[in-house]
Amino acid sequence: MEGLASFRAVASLSSRPRKPISASAFDARRANSLSLPSSSCSIVRAQQMESKGTPPSAVAVEGEQEPEKVELEIKEWEVGMYHNEVAASQGIRIRRRPPTGPPQHYVGPFEFRLQNEGNTPRNILEEIIWHKDTQVAQLKQRQPLYSLKKALDNAPPVRDFVGALRAAHSRTGLPGLIAEVKKASPSRGVLRENFDPVEIAQAYEKGGAACLSVLADEKYFQGSYENMVAIRNAGVKCPLLCKEFIIEAWQIYYARTKGADAILLIAAVLPDLDIKYMTKICKMLGMATLVEVHDEREMDRVLGIEGVEFIGINNRNLETFKVDTSNTKKLLEGERGELIRQRDIIVVGESGLFTPDDIAYVQEAGVKAVLVGESIVKQNDPQKGIAELFGKDISM
Numbered sequence: 215m216e217g218l219a220s221f222r223a224v225a226s227l228s229s230r231p232r233k234p235i236s237a238s239a240f241d242a243r244r245a246n247s248l249s250l251p252s253s254s255c256s257i258v259r260a261q262q263m264e265s266k267g268t269p270p271s272a273v274a275v276e277g278e279q280e281p282e283k284v285e286l287e288i289k290e291w292e293v294g295m296y297h298n299e300v301a302a303s304q305g306i307r308i309r310r311r312p313p314t315g316p317p318q319h320y321v322g323p324f325e326f327r328l329q330n331e332g333n334t335p336r337n338i339l340e341e342i343i344w345h346k347d348t349q350v351a352q353l354k355q356r357q358p359l360y361s362l363k364k365a366l367d368n369a370p371p372v373r374d375f376v377g378a379l380r381a382a383h384s385r386t387g388l389p390g391l392i393a394e395v396k397k398a399s400p401s402r403g404v405l406r407e408n409f410d411p412v413e414i415a416q417a418y419e420k421g422g423a424a425c426l427s428v429l430a431d432e433k434y435f436q437g438s439y440e441n442m443v444a445i446r447n448a449g450v451k452c453p454l455l456c457k458e459f460i461i462e463a464w465q466i467y468y469a470r471t472k473g474a475d476a477i478l479l480i481a482a483v484l485p486d487l488d489i490k491y492m493t494k495i496c497k498m499l500g501m502a503t504l505v506e507v508h509d510e511r512e513m514d515r516v517l518g519i520e521g522v523e524f525i526g527i528n529n530r531n532l533e534t535f536k537v538d539t540s541n542t543k544k545l546l547e548g549e550r551g552e553l554i555r556q557r558d559i560i561v562v563g564e565s566g567l568f569t570p571d572d573i574a575y576v577q578e579a580g581v582k583a584v585l586v587g588e589s590i591v592k593q594n595d596p597q598k599g600i601a602e603l604f605g606k607d608i609s610m
């Protein structure tokens with residue numbers, strides 16, 4: 215309990231009296247953000263404290279701010295720090311956004327802000343996650359979880375995402391295609407100027423795509439939830455993956471209300487317990503969860519998480535953008551591949567697939583599905599683009 219004790223000590227530095235924050239309030243808050251029973255949050259917290267036990271050395275104390283606000287900021291900062299500690303212990307390098315920038319370090323009579331000690335994202339993925347954090351906090355204020363849950367009743371029915379991929383694979387003998395409706399990306403800029411998401415989705419469906427992936431992020435990918443709604447409303451039958459950077463369970467409910475059949479969880483961003491409980495929430499909602507990994511460590515973590523049945527191997531390193539299709543092969547070799555086959559886990563080869571040889575290469579490595587964006591979205595006729603990618607018409 216060293217962390218909490220230190221928090222109380224630090225809180226007492228404030229010029230005005232403030233109420234101590236109880237452990238149960240702390241747990242309830244975390245539970246609310248994840249929609250978990252507060253007992254699971256106690257596990258998180260216990261894990262977090264156990265993993266390091268080092269409290270923040272000092273915290274900002276802004277004399278002029280409302281004590282409640284300062285208290286909340288300190289608490290949020292602490293939650294973020296614990297999250298980062300657990301994440302780091304699992305090899306996750308992507309940190310959560312500090313709510314008010316880095317802590318000011320108290321050094322006797324002086325306070326100073328240490329530059330580059332946590333207040334600047336270290337890579338594009340971290341930047342996206344920090345932006346998402348702010349965006350989700352705002353969206354949640356507008357539409358809290360209880361009202362989202364009510365909206366679920368009006369959501370269109372869930373379709374079987376993994377079933378559609380399996381069916382396509384047995385029908386064609388080739389990996390089932392998840393075709394990505396993607397206007398732009400941080401690594402490649404704008405991929406298609408003349409971008410009509412519904413037209414593209416319809417062309418993909420005609421071309422034999424089993425499922426679609428629809429970018430929801432606006433800032434970095436020029437996507438939107440409206441695109442997903444429009445595609446469903448236009449009568450496209452392919453199940454939809456909401457391609458979003460999920461950091462909170464709230465986003466899963468939101469995606470479902472917009473017609474998503476599946477969501478993506480990125481192992482480079484989310485600790486194991488988050489993946490486990492978010493997977494449970496998806497199951498409860500009837501949705502599929504594609505858990506994305508990039509290296510052996512992430513694959514081993516994910517294979518150890520109960521309930522994971524659908525794994526994506528991204529050939530693009532999301533921190534450096536380097537694309538290497540041999541990543542798929544590497545992660546499916548030996549015991550890992552054996553375990554995946556035994557458990558009948560569907561693996562998706564993601565990113566950097568441009569030719570029939572690329573498709574054959576990842577299929578040989580063991581994938582039963584592929585996720586493709588750039589190479590088909592850039593074609594004037596994306597339907598034809600699919601036939602060129604596979605070296606044959608896969609719509610029959």
Ligand SMILES: O=C(O)c1ccccc1NCC(=O)[C@H](O)[C@H](O)COP(=O)(O)O
Binds near residue numbers: 585
């Ligand atoms: O594509 C990016 O630049 C990117 C940057 C940061 C995070 C995620 C990013 N892409 C998401 C994807 O993994 C791809 O959209 C998807 O696998 C399709 O890849 P591609 O066929 O190479 O367009």
